[in-house]
Amino acid sequence: MRFAVVLAAAAAAAAQSVVTVQVGGSATSPALLFAPNNINATNGTIINFQFTGVPGNHSVTQSTFASPCEPAPGGFDSGWIQISSAPSATPEWNVTITNDNVPIWFFCKQIKSPPGPHCVAGMVGAINVKPGANSLQAFEANAKAATTVGQFEGSGGNIGNGASASADPFVPSGVQRFVGPSGTAPPAQSGSGSASGSGASSTTSPKPSAARALGVGSALNVVLLVGGVLAGAAIVL
Numbered sequence: 001m002r003f004a005v006v007l008a009a010a011a012a013a014a015a016q017s018v019v020t021v022q023v024g025g026s027a028t029s030p031a032l033l034f035a036p037n038n039i040n041a042t043n044g045t046i047i048n049f050q051f052t053g054v055p056g057n058h059s060v061t062q063s064t065f066a067s068p069c070e071p072a073p074g075g076f077d078s079g080w081i082q083i084s085s086a087p088s089a090t091p092e093w094n095v096t097i098t099n100d101n102v103p104i105w106f107f108c109k110q111i112k113s114p115p116g117p118h119c120v121a122g123m124v125g126a127i128n129v130k131p132g133a134n135s136l137q138a139f140e141a142n143a144k145a146a147t148t149v150g151q152f153e154g155s156g157g158n159i160g161n162g163a164s165a166s167a168d169p170f171v172p173s174g175v176q177r178f179v180g181p182s183g184t185a186p187p188a189q190s191g192s193g194s195a196s197g198s199g200a201s202s203t204t205s206p207k208p209s210a211a212r213a214l215g216v217g218s219a220l221n222v223v224l225l226v227g228g229v230l231a232g233a234a235i236v237l
């Protein structure tokens with residue numbers, strides 16, 4: 001009996017599948033996307049995020065369906081991986097599925113302008129979207145309509161909801177990793193007013209012509225933006 005269990009475990013280990021996801025396009029064609037961005041993966045599957053976009057400055061940050069561009073409470077977060085020129089090796093981060101019953105939503109939290117918030121440009125993805133429930137299309141639409149992008153570190157770090165990493169991202173020489181301050185999401189915004197909370201605040205204004213980061217006196221900045229401003233942006237970081 002014990003022998004059979006050991007054999008089964010060995011077989012499971014040998015069969016552990018890996019799904020590779022490119023973060024930020026490729027070295028020759030950097031882009032604000034995850035590819036693929038719609039993944040089905042069973043328990044134990046490794047999602048091997050490869051930061052292939054050069055130049056690139058992206059994160060893989062877990063969010064929720066309702067708040068696509070805010071780090072989720074207890075969610076995983078790679079931090080920003082900044083690649084300015086061809087790295088000696090490809091930075092990567094392995095996240096292993098621990099609960100395939102729950103959908104996992106993620107985004108890139110980069111907001112630097114240009115080109116502005118990557119999440120709002122559609123740099124989002126999902127794992128184990130359930131048929132007939134919240135769709136990736138709806139999540140993307142929510143992301144494109146988001147008015148703030150959380151800059152704090154997802155509170156889970158390597159540990160997420162439904163998926164976790166056993167180690168920090170692999171960062172080769174020439175590549176830098178930035179980790180945001182810990183914090184929590186700003187209060188939900190409503191319409192065109194402004195909101196502020198303890199340690200983080202956000203503002204909206206009528207019609208800015210480009211996305212811009214609003215310093216709010218702390219590192220917990222959020223960004224203000226309008227839908228559509230990212231189209232045609234030339235610089236990809």
Ligand SMILES: *[C@@H]1O[C@H](CO)[C@@H](O)[C@H](O)[C@H]1NC(C)=O
Pocket residue numbers: 038039040129131
């Ligand atoms: C994932 O599996 C579901 C069935 O559970 C299927 O409807 C869906 O199309 C699959 N998604 C992808 C991206 O393969």
Ligand SMILES: *[C@@H]1O[C@H](CO)[C@@H](O)[C@H](O)[C@H]1NC(C)=O
Pocket residue numbers: 057080082110111112178237
């Ligand atoms: C990369 O992103 C981090 C976090 O926003 C930022 O601190 C850093 O300055 C960025 N690097 C470049 C080259 O813009």
Ligand SMILES: *[C@@H]1O[C@H](CO)[C@@H](O)[C@H](O)[C@H]1NC(C)=O
Pocket residue numbers: 043098099100101
């Ligand atoms: C995957 O793991 C979760 C958490 O332990 C469990 O609830 C779920 O049933 C597992 N999925 C399968 C297909 O066994």
Ligand SMILES: *[C@@H]1O[C@H](CO)[C@@H](O)[C@H](O)[C@H]1NC(C)=O
Pocket residue numbers: 018046048092093094167169170
């Ligand atoms: C990620 O997982 C793959 C597949 O098991 C492995 O080859 C690779 O070395 C892992 N990378 C890191 C940084 O752990």
Ligand SMILES: [Cu+2]
Pocket residue numbers: 024032057058059108109110118123237
């Ligand atoms: Cu990005």
